[in-house]
Amino acid sequence: MSTINEKYLKLAVREAEKSRGHTGSNPFVGAIVVKDGEIIARGRTQAMGKDHAEVDALKKAGAAARGATLYVSLEPCCHYGKTPPCTDAIIAAGIRKVVAGIQDPNPKVNGKGFQALREHGITVECGFLQKEISRQNEIYLTNITQQRPFVIWKTALSLDGKYAAQDGSSQWITSDASRREVHKIRAQVDAILSSGRTVNLDNAMLNVRGVSKARQPLRVLLDSRLRVSPLSDFVRSAKEYPSLIFYHAAPLKNILSLDITGIEMQQVPSNDQGLDLQYILNSLYVRGVRSILIEAGDTLSSSFIAQKLIDKYIIFYGDLLLGGDKAILKSLPISNISQAIRFSEISYKKIGNNLMLTAYP
Amino acid sequence: MSTINEKYLKLAVREAEKSRGHTGSNPFVGAIVVKDGEIIARGRTQAMGKDHAEVDALKKAGAAARGATLYVSLEPCCHYGKTPPCTDAIIAAGIRKVVAGIQDPNPKVNGKGFQALREHGITVECGFLQKEISRQNEIYLTNITQQRPFVIWKTALSLDGKYAAQDGSSQWITSDASRREVHKIRAQVDAILSSGRTVNLDNAMLNVRGVSKARQPLRVLLDSRLRVSPLSDFVRSAKEYPSLIFYHAAPLKNILSLDITGIEMQQVPSNDQGLDLQYILNSLYVRGVRSILIEAGDTLSSSFIAQKLIDKYIIFYGDLLLGGDKAILKSLPISNISQAIRFSEISYKKIGNNLMLTAYP
Numbered sequence: 264m265s266t267i268n269e270k271y272l273k274l275a276v277r278e279a280e281k282s283r284g285h286t287g288s289n290p291f292v293g294a295i296v297v298k299d300g301e302i303i304a305r306g307r308t309q310a311m312g313k314d315h316a317e318v319d320a321l322k323k324a325g326a327a328a329r330g331a332t333l334y335v336s337l338e339p340c341c342h343y344g345k346t347p348p349c350t351d352a353i354i355a356a357g358i359r360k361v362v363a364g365i366q367d368p369n370p371k372v373n374g375k376g377f378q379a380l381r382e383h384g385i386t387v388e389c390g391f392l393q394k395e396i397s398r399q400n401e402i403y404l405t406n407i408t409q410q411r412p413f414v415i416w417k418t419a420l421s422l423d424g425k426y427a428a429q430d431g432s433s434q435w436i437t438s439d440a441s442r443r444e445v446h447k448i449r450a451q452v453d454a455i456l457s458s459g460r461t462v463n464l465d466n467a468m469l470n471v472r473g474v475s476k477a478r479q480p481l482r483v484l485l486d487s488r489l490r491v492s493p494l495s496d497f498v499r500s501a502k503e504y505p506s507l508i509f510y511h512a513a514p515l516k517n518i519l520s521l522d523i524t525g526i527e528m529q530q531v532p533s534n535d536q537g538l539d540l541q542y543i544l545n546s547l548y549v550r551g552v553r554s555i556l557i558e559a560g561d562t563l564s565s566s567f568i569a570q571k572l573i574d575k576y577i578i579f580y581g582d583l584l585l586g587g588d589k590a591i592l593k594s595l596p597i598s599n600i601s602q603a604i605r606f607s608e609i610s611y612k613k614i615g616n617n618l619m620l621t622a623y624p
Numbered sequence: 625m626s627t628i629n630e631k632y633l634k635l636a637v638r639e640a641e642k643s644r645g646h647t648g649s650n651p652f653v654g655a656i657v658v659k660d661g662e663i664i665a666r667g668r669t670q671a672m673g674k675d676h677a678e679v680d681a682l683k684k685a686g687a688a689a690r691g692a693t694l695y696v697s698l699e700p701c702c703h704y705g706k707t708p709p710c711t712d713a714i715i716a717a718g719i720r721k722v723v724a725g726i727q728d729p730n731p732k733v734n735g736k737g738f739q740a741l742r743e744h745g746i747t748v749e750c751g752f753l754q755k756e757i758s759r760q761n762e763i764y765l766t767n768i769t770q771q772r773p774f775v776i777w778k779t780a781l782s783l784d785g786k787y788a789a790q791d792g793s794s795q796w797i798t799s800d801a802s803r804r805e806v807h808k809i810r811a812q813v814d815a816i817l818s819s820g821r822t823v824n825l826d827n828a829m830l831n832v833r834g835v836s837k838a839r840q841p842l843r844v845l846l847d848s849r850l851r852v853s854p855l856s857d858f859v860r861s862a863k864e865y866p867s868l869i870f871y872h873a874a875p876l877k878n879i880l881s882l883d884i885t886g887i888e889m890q891q892v893p894s895n896d897q898g899l900d901l902q903y904i905l906n907s908l909y910v911r912g913v914r915s916i917l918i919e920a921g922d923t924l925s926s927s928f929i930a931q932k933l934i935d936k937y938i939i940f941y942g943d944l945l946l947g948g949d950k951a952i953l954k955s956l957p958i959s960n961i962s963q964a965i966r967f968s969e970i971s972y973k974k975i976g977n978n979l980m981l982t983a984y985p
Binding site: 420421422423424425427428429430432433434435436565568576578582583584585586587588590591592593594595596597598599600601602603604605606607608609611613616618620622 | 781782783784785786788789790791793794795796797926929937939943944945946947948949951952953954955956957958959960961962963964965966967968969970972974977979981983
């Protein structure tokens with residue numbers, strides 16, 4: 264049975280994938296209605312506030328849904344949010360059996376969806392393609408379980424792990440194609456986070472370039488004393504791209520000189536590791552930021568990694584050796600190899616002569 | 625035509641591959657005899673002093689070779705070595721046409737093989753699958769054109785380019801499977817080269833372990849003052865595994881204490897970069913060493929790389945981040961990114977959660 268279940272759930276996952284980036288903070292879900300071994304409808308999560316995948320599929324199936332099996336990648340909701348409960352629609356449609364990929368850890372659902380269905384005599388099975396579906400909705404699942412944005416750390420290195428040559432030059436370690444890939448990743452997150460120091464060193468814009476119809480993520484700097492240069496491209500483009508700087512204690516003149524640029528500044532607590540990163544992530548979450556891409560230098564990157572706040576690592580490797588001591592993550596406080604940051608899952612993608620590595624702790 | 629030529633030369637390359645490791649310092653070559661669109665014989669280089677691929681194939685074809693086409697991965701030889709010229713055998717067999725992959729840069733051949741065939745009315749075409757065949761015989765081609773061993777540099781790194789954690793611990797950065805792969809690579813080279821310092825730090829044996837029927841490569845240390853510890857496993861196993869230490873100027877007591885261990889010592893000149901690496905490579909070549917695997921620390925590795933003496937790079941990446949400043953190739957004298965060691969060709973192989981990268985400058 265599990266082979267048939269997986270077969271249809273794979274189609275549901277594929278259906279869900281089409282909704283990626285179009286569901287706001289909702290998970291993106293796919294649903295397949297099957298009757299007598301025939302697929303009679305496919306559905307997927309619509310825009311925020313519109314039909315969930317189950318309802319989308321059931322509407323398409325119409326009266327034919329009676330007695331059918333519904334395959335759905337995530338447990339159906341059973342609460343009133345922006346839309347009525349999907350369980351009601353499933354029960355009303357006369358579905359006989361529901362096969363779900365994973366349970367929804369949202370406290371408002373978390374098994375209650377299945378329970379509601381079973382109470383109405385519907386057979387429920389759950390627990391298929393769990394790894395794949397959890398990856399597909401990694402942002403939503405992290406949001407729901409940790410109440411903070413999903414955090415991706417990205418860097419570009421030579422094959423010997425250097426982010427620059429001895430004189431600081433780093434243009435370019437990776438290829439055009441790799442850098443285009445970075446802009447595609449930027450276009451998929453809600454915020455890009457870096458440090459004032461990185462902006463001052465690299466004059467980084469931290470915006471999305473070369474991606475058609477891309478939305479611009481919120482640009483976020485961590486800059487405890489507000490030392491980012493008012494002459495930097497980042498600051499000068501603040502009216503064009505939404506920008507926010509977190510600081511702790513800054514001289515009044517720094518506050519004033521940034522204030523006239525239109526950049527938003529937010530004062531946050533600090534601890535012995537610098538600005539309170541957990542506080543900052545929570546602040547961003549409250550603002551609606553569901554995913555963050557960190558592109559920062561050694562200090563800030565090491566802090567996030569050491570505090571186990573990174574959910575996904577992306578490293579681009581160029582086709583070169585640089586030597587020298589500009590090694591990334593120098594400040595990571597690991598003394599013995601037993602304390603290393605280990606990855607449970609790694610995948611690689613070749614981009615010409617470059618390599619894009621994706622890893623999960 | 626080139627598609628047909630490539631089709632049969634691909635088979636010749638595959639045939640040649642079966643001789644890898646069994647031809648001594650000879651190139652390994654494959655040959656296919658084709659008549660009226662039918663393959664009538666396949667041949668490959670036999671052991672040193674035995675038949676070359678062409679003769680092996682022609683013997684199998686017998687009288688049927690008359691009027692046939694011979695596909696051969698490398699230009700046939702036209703000189704007396706340990707065997708008579710292959711061109712004579714080709715002419716005598718009545719071959720009408722020879723299609724070769726690449727020309728043999730050996731000064732004794734280098735186009736003269738083709739010339740001898742043409743002078744006997746045989747049609748000759750050359751220049752197919754050149755990249756593939758050059759890679760297949762990278763050791764031979766480097767030997768012939770540079771009169772030195774083919775040099776492979778190998779290291780094992782964390783994903784952030786560190787060879788150890790801060791306290792020096794490095795067991796293990798890579799997986800069992802990766803380390804088995806290293807032993808397979810060791811078993812394919814004539815010598816493994818490292819430094820006295822690496823042996824003292826890691827107590828490295830530099831031998832082949834866990835590979836059945838493996839021959840043991842010559843173990844070579846560069847150790848200018850002969851400071852390798854007589855208590856190291858390397859020195860203590862010198863009677864079991866052939867070993868050679870190159871030094872420049874050492875205290876008599878060091879010479880004497882190593883002398884009784886059975887280790888061979890050779891004094892070599894030095895220059896402002898340390899021991900004269902070119903001299904050492906030539907010495908090893910004269911001894912019959914055709915390929916070397918370098919497994920060394922920062923200083924020695926950086927010297928070889930800076931002097932452009934590495935023909936092939938192999939980096940194993942483990943599934944971890946180590947942070948800190950134990951970055952490989954610190955001493956590589958690159959100040960600006962424009963001076964980086966760039967690779968023209970890179971390939972990757974996934975070994976579980978590890979990655980094996982192979983790169984050519």
